[in-house]
Amino acid sequence: MSTLNLNEHDANLKEQFPQYFATFSIARVKTLFVLLALLIVLVIGIHQLEIKWDRIFTGMQRLGDIVILMFPPDPGWGPLFKSYIDAMVETISIAFLGTFMAAIIAIPLSLLAARNTNLHRLLQFLSRRTFDTLRGIDILIWALIWINVVGLGPFAGVLAIICSDVGSFGKLFSEALEAVDKNPTEGIQSSGGNRLQQIQFGVIPQVLPVFFSQILYFFESNTRSATIIGIVGAGGVGFILSEQIRSLEFQQLSFVILLILITVSLIDLLSARLRHALIQPH
């Protein structure tokens, strides 16, 4: 009895909402086509990049051997350990200096790129394209170029991070400036404030927290980047990493990777705290 009722209920539903019970629909065919296209590109990619099962299989075996060789991590107590810590401190220094100098350079430039602070269309367009180009070139490529100019060492790394981050900060800061609420500025103007006071009390309090949290966020991500620019010779812990892999010292390698993981997560934690402390009072 009850099953019969249920069937009747189903039939009613089917009559009422035929679109939800159809097994064929244009949307479905479209989805299938998109999936098929994605898969075709994937197959072409796998073929072109010569990804073959036997290569993956033998590689996995070697990778397994390497992972076994990595344990236990060896801190190389003594002078080696000190060199790892020094390299890590250097890495953090590169990230810190690169991020904050980029921010200092990017703040005036972002005024040029924002629609509401610069009315000159051509300058606006040019500064935006410059930011795009700076951002489009990877930090590692910048590092290689700066090595040609200032030689090997951490200074090239700092300059590389500055170049790439001026592009990112310029874009983000000018977007923050464009999103500023006009009401406070107008309020200050109507009560007799001059242009400088309008900026000091109307614009800066609005954009400062945004700027700060962006800078801290980039400091985090630059610490990660600074760990690898040493691979091309621009200072930091990356040089040690590539040397250890080249000389097959896997136990020390795993220790340095561990050191990077710990440092990066500590900096994440610290910057999250700082962000809350700086933004909350406003």
Place this chain on the structure above:
Amino acid sequence: MTNLTSQAPLQDLHDAYLADTRRNNLRWLGVVFVFLFLVFLFSWIAEVSPLKFWKNIGNFNSYIDRIFHLDSGDWVVLHPAEWFWGFKKWFLLMLETILMAYVGTFFGCLGALVLCFLASQNITKSKTAVFICRRFLEFSRTVPELVFALIFVYAFSLGPLPGVLAITIHSTGALGKLFAEVVENIDMKPVVGIVSCGGNWWQKIRFGVIPQVLPNFASYTLLRFEINVRGAAVLGFVGAGGIGETLMTAIRRFYYSDVSALLVMIVVTVMLIDVATEKLRHSMMEKESLR
């Protein structure tokens, strides 16, 4: 008389305001002081010397100048054919770079799809499974792509395969975290409804979770693809395929005009992909908001 009564509280207010600003200024002064100290300390560690910079900044200008001039001394734009003499080869390498990013993003997205449900507290009840999954994702996104590539090049030998694997692992970690956050923020009512009608785990995911998270997942994947194209362009620095190896050789061996040609190709490709993925994401979001 009226003046006196209204003045007294105002005076208090004024004093309080001054004291407050003074305290605020002192705090800021402290922050600036600590900041400057850190700048000097770190500059010393990182061997930053303004003197060296000023001495060498001319080199940078002349370097930029040189990469935009051909060996004959002519401005590169005057002879585009000579500037892009290796266009066919470079174009194929650029395609290889994009394909590496595509295949890596695809498999990374698959891995993230599987792991994100296991890393979400509201779908997986076992606390240990969630914990292990999250630590795994954290590990794979914190170790830089290039470090994975370095190790994989040793294990899998040179070529695009180690690059693709490095991108896959890194994308799994980065996307897995973002996906898990989306899954944890879903509306649980449809899921509860399916479970209460007797739906199994797969039906719960397919009809309760997926419809809610798919637009966000697609948007994040597209963003990741764009990031991976940039990343794939430098994986060649360690021998993991793509255009990076050619670029590094050109920079290291001072093939000046080649450097600018390759940089122009990379920047243009990255910008085009940037624009294309942004358009796709916007059109998807519009469709979503029309529903």
